[in-house]
Amino acid sequence: MPCLVLAGIGWWLWPTQPASGPPHIAAGTVQADLLSPDRVSRLAMTAVVAGAQSNRPHEPLTVSPAHCAVAAGPTTQSVYGQAWTAYVSATYKDAGATGAYTVNQVIGVFPDSEKANTAFSTLAKGLTACSSSTRTDQDGRTSKWTYKAQPSTQVAVAWTAAQHGDADWACSHQARVNGTSLVQVSVCQAGDAQPAVARVTDELARRVGR
Known part of the structure:
Protein backbone atom coordinates (compact mmCIF):
# COMPACT_ATOMS: atom_id res chain seq x y z
CA MET A 1 0.00 0.00 0.00
CA PRO A 2 1.55 3.32 -0.99
CA CYS A 3 2.33 5.81 1.75
CA LEU A 4 -0.61 8.20 1.75
CA VAL A 5 1.32 11.01 3.45
CA LEU A 6 3.08 11.66 0.17
CA ALA A 7 0.94 14.47 -1.13
CA GLY A 8 1.61 16.54 1.96
CA ILE A 9 -1.97 17.72 2.29
CA GLY A 10 -3.22 16.29 5.56
CA TRP A 11 -5.09 13.08 4.82
CA TRP A 12 -6.63 13.11 8.29
CA LEU A 13 -8.77 16.17 7.55
CA TRP A 14 -11.83 14.59 6.00
CA PRO A 15 -14.63 17.14 5.57
CA THR A 16 -18.08 16.39 6.95
CA GLN A 17 -20.71 16.71 4.24
CA PRO A 18 -24.33 17.42 5.11
CA ALA A 19 -26.78 14.66 4.29
CA SER A 20 -28.72 16.92 1.96
CA GLY A 21 -25.85 17.31 -0.49
CA PRO A 22 -22.53 19.14 -1.05
CA PRO A 23 -21.97 22.58 0.50
CA HIS A 24 -22.65 25.72 -1.48
CA ILE A 25 -19.50 27.09 -3.13
CA ALA A 26 -19.56 30.82 -3.81
CA ALA A 27 -18.42 32.06 -7.19
CA GLY A 28 -15.16 33.98 -7.14
CA THR A 29 -13.59 31.90 -4.36
CA VAL A 30 -10.59 29.60 -4.64
CA GLN A 31 -12.90 26.66 -3.89
CA ALA A 32 -14.94 27.56 -6.98
CA ASP A 33 -11.80 27.39 -9.14
CA LEU A 34 -11.09 23.76 -8.24
CA LEU A 35 -11.77 21.21 -10.96
CA SER A 36 -14.63 18.87 -10.07
CA PRO A 37 -14.05 15.14 -9.50
CA ASP A 38 -15.90 14.43 -12.76
CA ARG A 39 -13.69 16.81 -14.72
CA VAL A 40 -10.50 15.45 -13.15
CA SER A 41 -11.67 11.92 -13.91
CA ARG A 42 -11.97 12.82 -17.60
CA LEU A 43 -8.58 14.54 -17.69
CA ALA A 44 -6.80 11.81 -15.74
CA MET A 45 -8.71 9.05 -17.56
CA THR A 46 -9.59 7.25 -14.34
CA ALA A 47 -12.52 7.59 -11.93
CA VAL A 48 -11.86 9.69 -8.83
CA VAL A 49 -14.05 10.92 -6.00
CA ALA A 50 -13.70 13.84 -3.59
CA GLY A 51 -11.61 13.36 -0.46
CA ALA A 52 -9.83 15.60 2.03
CA GLN A 53 -9.74 19.40 1.84
CA SER A 54 -7.82 22.04 3.77
CA ASN A 55 -8.16 25.84 3.78
CA ARG A 56 -4.64 26.55 4.99
CA PRO A 57 -1.20 25.07 4.32
CA HIS A 58 0.00 22.58 6.89
CA GLU A 59 3.11 23.10 8.97
CA PRO A 60 6.46 22.02 7.49
CA CYS A 68 14.65 19.09 2.04
CA ALA A 69 11.52 20.49 3.74
CA VAL A 70 10.40 22.19 0.51
CA ALA A 71 10.86 19.12 -1.71
CA ALA A 72 9.15 16.90 0.87
CA GLY A 73 6.28 19.31 1.56
CA PRO A 74 5.75 21.54 -1.48
CA THR A 75 2.18 22.45 -0.47
CA THR A 76 3.02 23.26 3.16
CA GLN A 77 4.12 26.44 4.94
CA SER A 78 7.65 25.66 3.72
CA VAL A 79 6.53 27.14 0.38
CA TYR A 80 3.33 29.12 1.02
CA GLY A 81 4.45 30.65 4.32
CA GLN A 82 1.98 32.93 6.09
CA ALA A 83 1.56 35.70 3.51
CA TRP A 84 -1.26 34.10 1.49
CA THR A 85 -4.75 35.62 1.47
CA ALA A 86 -6.66 32.53 0.28
CA TYR A 87 -5.70 28.88 0.07
CA VAL A 88 -7.34 25.55 -0.72
CA SER A 89 -5.95 22.05 -1.05
CA ALA A 90 -8.25 19.28 -2.30
CA THR A 91 -7.44 15.63 -2.79
CA TYR A 92 -9.41 13.25 -4.99
CA LYS A 93 -8.89 9.51 -4.54
CA ASP A 94 -9.59 6.52 -6.76
CA ALA A 95 -13.22 5.50 -6.79
CA GLY A 96 -12.36 2.09 -5.36
CA ALA A 97 -10.76 3.72 -2.28
CA THR A 98 -7.69 1.51 -2.62
CA GLN A 105 -5.03 20.42 -6.41
CA VAL A 106 -3.68 23.43 -4.52
CA ILE A 107 -4.44 27.11 -5.08
CA GLY A 108 -2.69 29.75 -3.01
CA VAL A 109 -3.55 33.42 -3.57
CA PHE A 110 -1.20 36.18 -2.39
CA PRO A 111 -1.70 39.93 -1.89
CA ASP A 112 0.40 40.71 -4.98
CA SER A 113 2.40 39.05 -7.74
CA GLU A 114 5.70 39.73 -5.97
CA LYS A 115 4.75 37.53 -3.02
CA ALA A 116 3.43 34.84 -5.37
CA ASN A 117 6.70 34.89 -7.29
CA THR A 118 8.64 34.68 -4.02
CA ALA A 119 6.74 31.54 -3.05
CA PHE A 120 7.37 30.05 -6.49
CA SER A 121 11.08 30.87 -6.27
CA THR A 122 11.23 29.20 -2.85
CA LEU A 123 9.67 26.07 -4.37
CA ALA A 124 11.96 25.96 -7.42
CA LYS A 125 15.12 26.52 -5.37
CA GLY A 126 14.06 23.98 -2.77
CA LEU A 127 13.55 21.32 -5.42
CA THR A 128 17.00 21.79 -6.89
CA ALA A 129 18.58 21.69 -3.41
CA CYS A 130 17.31 18.22 -2.53
CA SER A 131 17.64 14.90 -4.35
CA SER A 132 16.37 12.60 -1.58
CA SER A 133 15.03 12.69 1.96
CA THR A 134 13.59 10.66 4.80
CA ARG A 135 10.19 11.82 6.04
CA THR A 136 8.61 11.09 9.42
CA ASP A 137 4.83 11.14 9.78
CA GLN A 138 2.75 11.97 12.86
CA ASP A 139 2.88 8.34 14.04
CA GLY A 140 6.67 8.24 13.86
CA ARG A 141 6.81 6.13 10.72
CA THR A 142 9.52 6.98 8.21
CA SER A 143 9.60 6.80 4.43
CA LYS A 144 12.38 7.51 1.98
CA TRP A 145 11.86 9.59 -1.16
CA THR A 146 13.81 10.58 -4.24
CA TYR A 147 13.10 13.83 -6.09
CA LYS A 148 13.83 14.67 -9.70
CA ALA A 149 13.03 18.17 -10.96
CA GLN A 150 12.97 19.34 -14.55
CA PRO A 151 14.60 22.71 -15.35
CA SER A 152 12.17 25.40 -14.23
CA THR A 153 11.03 28.47 -16.14
CA GLN A 154 10.09 31.82 -14.60
CA VAL A 155 6.50 30.62 -14.17
CA ALA A 156 6.49 26.81 -14.08
CA VAL A 157 8.29 23.80 -12.68
CA ALA A 158 7.65 20.05 -12.89
CA TRP A 159 9.11 17.28 -10.77
CA THR A 160 8.66 13.72 -9.55
CA ALA A 161 8.77 12.33 -6.01
CA ALA A 162 9.32 8.57 -5.90
CA GLN A 163 8.92 6.49 -2.75
CA HIS A 164 11.53 3.84 -2.00
CA GLY A 165 10.25 0.31 -1.53
CA ASP A 166 7.04 0.72 -3.54
CA ALA A 167 7.67 -0.47 -7.07
CA ASP A 168 6.91 2.26 -9.60
CA TRP A 169 4.93 4.31 -7.01
CA ALA A 170 5.56 8.01 -7.54
CA CYS A 171 3.91 11.42 -7.57
CA SER A 172 4.25 13.66 -10.60
CA HIS A 173 3.95 17.35 -9.72
CA GLN A 174 3.55 20.61 -11.59
CA ALA A 175 3.44 24.15 -10.19
CA ARG A 176 2.61 27.38 -11.99
CA VAL A 177 2.67 30.98 -10.80
CA ASN A 178 -0.16 32.95 -12.39
CA GLY A 179 -0.43 36.61 -11.40
CA THR A 180 -1.04 36.60 -7.65
CA SER A 181 -1.65 32.83 -7.48
CA LEU A 182 0.60 29.80 -7.10
CA VAL A 183 -1.17 26.61 -8.18
CA GLN A 184 0.04 23.04 -7.84
CA VAL A 185 -1.21 19.67 -9.01
CA SER A 186 0.10 16.22 -8.15
CA VAL A 187 -0.98 12.85 -9.51
CA CYS A 188 0.24 9.80 -7.61
CA GLN A 189 0.14 6.29 -9.01
CA ALA A 190 2.21 3.28 -10.01
CA GLY A 191 3.52 4.23 -13.44
CA ASP A 192 3.92 7.39 -15.47
Whole structure:
Protein backbone atom coordinates (compact mmCIF):
# COMPACT_ATOMS: atom_id res chain seq x y z
CA MET A 1 0.00 0.00 0.00
CA PRO A 2 1.55 3.32 -0.99
CA CYS A 3 2.33 5.81 1.75
CA LEU A 4 -0.61 8.20 1.75
CA VAL A 5 1.32 11.01 3.45
CA LEU A 6 3.08 11.66 0.17
CA ALA A 7 0.94 14.47 -1.13
CA GLY A 8 1.61 16.54 1.96
CA ILE A 9 -1.97 17.72 2.29
CA GLY A 10 -3.22 16.29 5.56
CA TRP A 11 -5.09 13.08 4.82
CA TRP A 12 -6.63 13.11 8.29
CA LEU A 13 -8.77 16.17 7.55
CA TRP A 14 -11.83 14.59 6.00
CA PRO A 15 -14.63 17.14 5.57
CA THR A 16 -18.08 16.39 6.95
CA GLN A 17 -20.71 16.71 4.24
CA PRO A 18 -24.33 17.42 5.11
CA ALA A 19 -26.78 14.66 4.29
CA SER A 20 -28.72 16.92 1.96
CA GLY A 21 -25.85 17.31 -0.49
CA PRO A 22 -22.53 19.14 -1.05
CA PRO A 23 -21.97 22.58 0.50
CA HIS A 24 -22.65 25.72 -1.48
CA ILE A 25 -19.50 27.09 -3.13
CA ALA A 26 -19.56 30.82 -3.81
CA ALA A 27 -18.42 32.06 -7.19
CA GLY A 28 -15.16 33.98 -7.14
CA THR A 29 -13.59 31.90 -4.36
CA VAL A 30 -10.59 29.60 -4.64
CA GLN A 31 -12.90 26.66 -3.89
CA ALA A 32 -14.94 27.56 -6.98
CA ASP A 33 -11.80 27.39 -9.14
CA LEU A 34 -11.09 23.76 -8.24
CA LEU A 35 -11.77 21.21 -10.96
CA SER A 36 -14.63 18.87 -10.07
CA PRO A 37 -14.05 15.14 -9.50
CA ASP A 38 -15.90 14.43 -12.76
CA ARG A 39 -13.69 16.81 -14.72
CA VAL A 40 -10.50 15.45 -13.15
CA SER A 41 -11.67 11.92 -13.91
CA ARG A 42 -11.97 12.82 -17.60
CA LEU A 43 -8.58 14.54 -17.69
CA ALA A 44 -6.80 11.81 -15.74
CA MET A 45 -8.71 9.05 -17.56
CA THR A 46 -9.59 7.25 -14.34
CA ALA A 47 -12.52 7.59 -11.93
CA VAL A 48 -11.86 9.69 -8.83
CA VAL A 49 -14.05 10.92 -6.00
CA ALA A 50 -13.70 13.84 -3.59
CA GLY A 51 -11.61 13.36 -0.46
CA ALA A 52 -9.83 15.60 2.03
CA GLN A 53 -9.74 19.40 1.84
CA SER A 54 -7.82 22.04 3.77
CA ASN A 55 -8.16 25.84 3.78
CA ARG A 56 -4.64 26.55 4.99
CA PRO A 57 -1.20 25.07 4.32
CA HIS A 58 0.00 22.58 6.89
CA GLU A 59 3.11 23.10 8.97
CA PRO A 60 6.46 22.02 7.49
CA LEU A 61 7.04 18.28 7.45
CA THR A 62 9.56 16.51 9.65
CA VAL A 63 12.29 15.60 7.21
CA SER A 64 15.98 14.71 7.09
CA PRO A 65 18.05 16.48 5.89
CA ALA A 66 16.23 19.61 7.07
CA HIS A 67 16.94 21.56 3.87
CA CYS A 68 14.65 19.09 2.04
CA ALA A 69 11.52 20.49 3.74
CA VAL A 70 10.40 22.19 0.51
CA ALA A 71 10.86 19.12 -1.71
CA ALA A 72 9.15 16.90 0.87
CA GLY A 73 6.28 19.31 1.56
CA PRO A 74 5.75 21.54 -1.48
CA THR A 75 2.18 22.45 -0.47
CA THR A 76 3.02 23.26 3.16
CA GLN A 77 4.12 26.44 4.94
CA SER A 78 7.65 25.66 3.72
CA VAL A 79 6.53 27.14 0.38
CA TYR A 80 3.33 29.12 1.02
CA GLY A 81 4.45 30.65 4.32
CA GLN A 82 1.98 32.93 6.09
CA ALA A 83 1.56 35.70 3.51
CA TRP A 84 -1.26 34.10 1.49
CA THR A 85 -4.75 35.62 1.47
CA ALA A 86 -6.66 32.53 0.28
CA TYR A 87 -5.70 28.88 0.07
CA VAL A 88 -7.34 25.55 -0.72
CA SER A 89 -5.95 22.05 -1.05
CA ALA A 90 -8.25 19.28 -2.30
CA THR A 91 -7.44 15.63 -2.79
CA TYR A 92 -9.41 13.25 -4.99
CA LYS A 93 -8.89 9.51 -4.54
CA ASP A 94 -9.59 6.52 -6.76
CA ALA A 95 -13.22 5.50 -6.79
CA GLY A 96 -12.36 2.09 -5.36
CA ALA A 97 -10.76 3.72 -2.28
CA THR A 98 -7.69 1.51 -2.62
CA GLY A 99 -5.15 4.33 -2.31
CA ALA A 100 -3.73 3.36 -5.68
CA TYR A 101 -4.43 6.71 -7.32
CA THR A 102 -4.70 10.25 -5.95
CA VAL A 103 -4.95 13.73 -7.44
CA ASN A 104 -4.23 16.83 -5.37
CA GLN A 105 -5.03 20.42 -6.41
CA VAL A 106 -3.68 23.43 -4.52
CA ILE A 107 -4.44 27.11 -5.08
CA GLY A 108 -2.69 29.75 -3.01
CA VAL A 109 -3.55 33.42 -3.57
CA PHE A 110 -1.20 36.18 -2.39
CA PRO A 111 -1.70 39.93 -1.89
CA ASP A 112 0.40 40.71 -4.98
CA SER A 113 2.40 39.05 -7.74
CA GLU A 114 5.70 39.73 -5.97
CA LYS A 115 4.75 37.53 -3.02
CA ALA A 116 3.43 34.84 -5.37
CA ASN A 117 6.70 34.89 -7.29
CA THR A 118 8.64 34.68 -4.02
CA ALA A 119 6.74 31.54 -3.05
CA PHE A 120 7.37 30.05 -6.49
CA SER A 121 11.08 30.87 -6.27
CA THR A 122 11.23 29.20 -2.85
CA LEU A 123 9.67 26.07 -4.37
CA ALA A 124 11.96 25.96 -7.42
CA LYS A 125 15.12 26.52 -5.37
CA GLY A 126 14.06 23.98 -2.77
CA LEU A 127 13.55 21.32 -5.42
CA THR A 128 17.00 21.79 -6.89
CA ALA A 129 18.58 21.69 -3.41
CA CYS A 130 17.31 18.22 -2.53
CA SER A 131 17.64 14.90 -4.35
CA SER A 132 16.37 12.60 -1.58
CA SER A 133 15.03 12.69 1.96
CA THR A 134 13.59 10.66 4.80
CA ARG A 135 10.19 11.82 6.04
CA THR A 136 8.61 11.09 9.42
CA ASP A 137 4.83 11.14 9.78
CA GLN A 138 2.75 11.97 12.86
CA ASP A 139 2.88 8.34 14.04
CA GLY A 140 6.67 8.24 13.86
CA ARG A 141 6.81 6.13 10.72
CA THR A 142 9.52 6.98 8.21
CA SER A 143 9.60 6.80 4.43
CA LYS A 144 12.38 7.51 1.98
CA TRP A 145 11.86 9.59 -1.16
CA THR A 146 13.81 10.58 -4.24
CA TYR A 147 13.10 13.83 -6.09
CA LYS A 148 13.83 14.67 -9.70
CA ALA A 149 13.03 18.17 -10.96
CA GLN A 150 12.97 19.34 -14.55
CA PRO A 151 14.60 22.71 -15.35
CA SER A 152 12.17 25.40 -14.23
CA THR A 153 11.03 28.47 -16.14
CA GLN A 154 10.09 31.82 -14.60
CA VAL A 155 6.50 30.62 -14.17
CA ALA A 156 6.49 26.81 -14.08
CA VAL A 157 8.29 23.80 -12.68
CA ALA A 158 7.65 20.05 -12.89
CA TRP A 159 9.11 17.28 -10.77
CA THR A 160 8.66 13.72 -9.55
CA ALA A 161 8.77 12.33 -6.01
CA ALA A 162 9.32 8.57 -5.90
CA GLN A 163 8.92 6.49 -2.75
CA HIS A 164 11.53 3.84 -2.00
CA GLY A 165 10.25 0.31 -1.53
CA ASP A 166 7.04 0.72 -3.54
CA ALA A 167 7.67 -0.47 -7.07
CA ASP A 168 6.91 2.26 -9.60
CA TRP A 169 4.93 4.31 -7.01
CA ALA A 170 5.56 8.01 -7.54
CA CYS A 171 3.91 11.42 -7.57
CA SER A 172 4.25 13.66 -10.60
CA HIS A 173 3.95 17.35 -9.72
CA GLN A 174 3.55 20.61 -11.59
CA ALA A 175 3.44 24.15 -10.19
CA ARG A 176 2.61 27.38 -11.99
CA VAL A 177 2.67 30.98 -10.80
CA ASN A 178 -0.16 32.95 -12.39
CA GLY A 179 -0.43 36.61 -11.40
CA THR A 180 -1.04 36.60 -7.65
CA SER A 181 -1.65 32.83 -7.48
CA LEU A 182 0.60 29.80 -7.10
CA VAL A 183 -1.17 26.61 -8.18
CA GLN A 184 0.04 23.04 -7.84
CA VAL A 185 -1.21 19.67 -9.01
CA SER A 186 0.10 16.22 -8.15
CA VAL A 187 -0.98 12.85 -9.51
CA CYS A 188 0.24 9.80 -7.61
CA GLN A 189 0.14 6.29 -9.01
CA ALA A 190 2.21 3.28 -10.01
CA GLY A 191 3.52 4.23 -13.44
CA ASP A 192 3.92 7.39 -15.47
CA ALA A 193 1.56 10.15 -14.26
CA GLN A 194 3.19 13.02 -16.15
CA PRO A 195 0.62 13.19 -19.00
CA ALA A 196 -2.27 13.27 -16.51
CA VAL A 197 -0.71 15.89 -14.24
CA ALA A 198 0.01 18.11 -17.25
CA ARG A 199 -3.61 17.99 -18.43
CA VAL A 200 -5.03 18.74 -14.98
CA THR A 201 -2.53 21.56 -14.35
CA ASP A 202 -3.22 23.17 -17.72
CA GLU A 203 -6.94 23.38 -17.02
CA LEU A 204 -6.59 24.45 -13.38
CA ALA A 205 -4.16 27.21 -14.33
CA ARG A 206 -6.56 28.47 -17.00
CA ARG A 207 -9.43 28.59 -14.48
CA VAL A 208 -7.36 30.47 -11.90
CA GLY A 209 -6.11 32.90 -14.54
CA ARG A 210 -9.55 33.90 -15.80
